Amino acid sequence: MREINSEQIKEKVKELFLKANYYIGEDVLNSIRKALNVEKSETGRYVLRMILKNYELSANEKLAICQDTGLAVLFIKLGQEVHIKGNWKEAINEGVKEAYIDGYLRKSAVTDPVFDRKNTKTNCPAIIYTDIVPGDRIELLVNPKGFGSENMSALAMMKPADGAEGIVDFIVETVRKAGPNPCPPTIIGVCVGGTADQACVLAKKAAMRKIGEHNPDPRYAKMEKDALERINKLGIGPAGLGGSTTSLWVSIDYVPTHIAGMPVAVNICCHADRHAHGVLYGNKKDKYSIN
Amino acid sequence: MHTAYYMEIKKINTPLTDEVVRNLKAGDGVSITGYIYTGRDAAHRRLIALLEEGKELPIEIKNQIIYYVGPAPAKPGYNCGSAGPTTSHRMDTYTPSLLDLGLKGMIGKGLRSKEVIESMIKNNAVYFAAIGGAAALIAKSIKDSQVVAYEELGPEAIHRYYVEYFPAIVCIDARGNNLYESEPPKYAK
Numbered sequence: 502m503r504e505i506n507s508e509q510i511k512e513k514v515k516e517l518f519l520k521a522n523y524y525i526g527e528d529v530l531n532s533i534r535k536a537l538n539v540e541k542s543e544t545g546r547y548v549l550r551m552i553l554k555n556y557e558l559s560a561n562e563k564l565a566i567c568q569d570t571g572l573a574v575l576f577i578k579l580g581q582e583v584h585i586k587g588n589w590k591e592a593i594n595e596g597v598k599e600a601y602i603d604g605y606l607r608k609s610a611v612t613d614p615v616f617d618r619k620n621t622k623t624n625c626p627a628i629i630y631t632d633i634v635p636g637d638r639i640e641l642l643v644n645p646k647g648f649g650s651e652n653m654s655a656l657a658m659m660k661p662a663d664g665a666e667g668i669v670d671f672i673v674e675t676v677r678k679a680g681p682n683p684c685p686p687t688i689i690g691v692c693v694g695g696t697a698d699q700a701c702v703l704a705k706k707a708a709m710r711k712i713g714e715h716n717p718d719p720r721y722a723k724m725e726k727d728a729l730e731r732i733n734k735l736g737i738g739p740a741g742l743g744g745s746t747t748s749l750w751v752s753i754d755y756v757p758t759h760i761a762g763m764p765v766a767v768n769i770c771c772h773a774d775r776h777a778h779g780v781l782y783g784n785k786k787d788k789y790s791i792n
Numbered sequence: 793m794h795t796a797y798y799m800e801i802k803k804i805n806t807p808l809t810d811e812v813v814r815n816l817k818a819g820d821g822v823s824i825t826g827y828i829y830t831g832r833d834a835a836h837r838r839l840i841a842l843l844e845e846g847k848e849l850p851i852e853i854k855n856q857i858i859y860y861v862g863p864a865p866a867k868p869g870y871n872c873g874s875a876g877p878t879t880s881h882r883m884d885t886y887t888p889s890l891l892d893l894g895l896k897g898m899i900g901k902g903l904r905s906k907e908v909i910e911s912m913i914k915n916n917a918v919y920f921a922a923i924g925g926a927a928a929l930i931a932k933s934i935k936d937s938q939v940v941a942y943e944e945l946g947p948e949a950i951h952r953y954y955v956e957y958f959p960a961i962v963c964i965d966a967r968g969n970n971l972y973e974s975e976p977p978k979y980a981k
Binding site: 544548555559562563564565606620649652680682734735736737738740742744745771772 | 798799819821834861862863864865866867870873874875876878879881901902903921923924925926927928929931932946947959961963971972974975976977978979980981
């Protein structure tokens with residue numbers, strides 16, 4: 502058994518949200534640089550250059566990449582041999598609050614969504630998905646998720662007979678309908694299977710898979726390639742102003758589902774696919790990485 | 793300032809004149825200098841409520857530009873935090889009333905409704921696209937930021953910015969030419 506102090510959790514959560522909001526991953530940078538070489542639209546190339554310049558500036562000066570610093574989403578793998586000293590949920594929310602206040606990030610969370618819509622002024626509550634796993638460490642994947650792209654996400658409860666083709670059609674149609682709104686070039690996370698809710702959660706996680714890494718199952722990898730190819734033939738382009746770069750990547754994950762169903766969730770992420778990963782061992786060996 | 797990124801940039805100043813607006817074509821790269829106002833849905837809702845009550849607006853809207861943005865807080869030593877555009881269609885129901893009062897320009901991102909475009913044609917107004925996700929870069933062109941109304945709305949309050957060479961693209965011009973409609977088909981296969 503290993504003891505991890507809630508104070509360490511708070512500090513790590515804060516550190517990761519700051520990193521995610523200031524620094525974009527190398528995979529996104531490389532992917533946009535590559536797109537710049539092939540983008541046919543002059544306006545499209547202008548947009549891509551501005552985006553790259555913005556990433557450079559935000560990293561150099563520690564500024565929010567985007568003013569929409571999102572809702573604070575965390576995917577956590579909690580080792581079952583870890584004993585947490587202090588309050589787990591409070592520590593995570595305190596970490597979020599400190600990151601958003603001390604880091605000059607925008608607080609975008611509102612209380613009741615229909616009537617009051619009152620800003621909580623802390624960007625809390627955090628949205629926390631915890632998976633209890635073997636081991637004695639805590640792995641954190643934090644994801645500040647902006648709503649320009651979140652608003653364009655979609656769920657379809659498809660029929661098993663719709664098959665791979667039906668799924669790819671739905672992905673492409675979701676991106677087409679989103680048009681310029683989710684800040685293209687986008688990154689598309691998809692999860693097939695599970696229940697409606699599980700598919701949605703895992704689609705968001707899929708959007709954080711490294712660009713360039715296909716699903717290890719070649720059948721799903723083919724769907725990813727087909728979907729990306731068709732999306733980039735839509736012509737939407739950078740910022741939706743026309744061009745051949747509409748999405749940078751499509752990641753499709755799957756989980757077992759019911760005999761009668763085939764849920765498909767599509768989570769759209771803007772080019773600023775912000776996430777940071779860190780591990781807590783309960784000692785000074787803690788490390789982080791942006792991806 | 794941003795000319796290195798684009799073939800040609802038209803420099804324009806606020807307040808806008810009818811002549812300047814008429815001469816802007818969808819697809820033009822522009823850099824905007826002068827005062828502009830910010831506003832998102834919460835501020836728009838309040839402005840329209842005032843109009844419905846027959847009251848005066850807290851800002852002079854004639855010939856002005858509204859930028860749809862909710863900026864991040866400014867770090868010490870900065871004029872403004874990251875300030876990229878928000879999705880414009882949330883303002884669509886409120887926009888025609890403001891255009892009727894003489895609003896000449898809007899900066900945002902994403903599609904506009906048929907009603908907004910018709911009102912833009914009727915009132916000779918223009919819609920600029922700013923680049924979503926270029927928020928830190930855009931903030932460099934914001935030289936001064938003052939809250940002029942609804943301070944309690946925080947990032948959604950109406951700010952008056954002084955901008956220099958604010959980079960944008962004419963997305964829908966006063967004749968209704970719309971890049972979101974005209975450009976994608978050229979690259980679709």
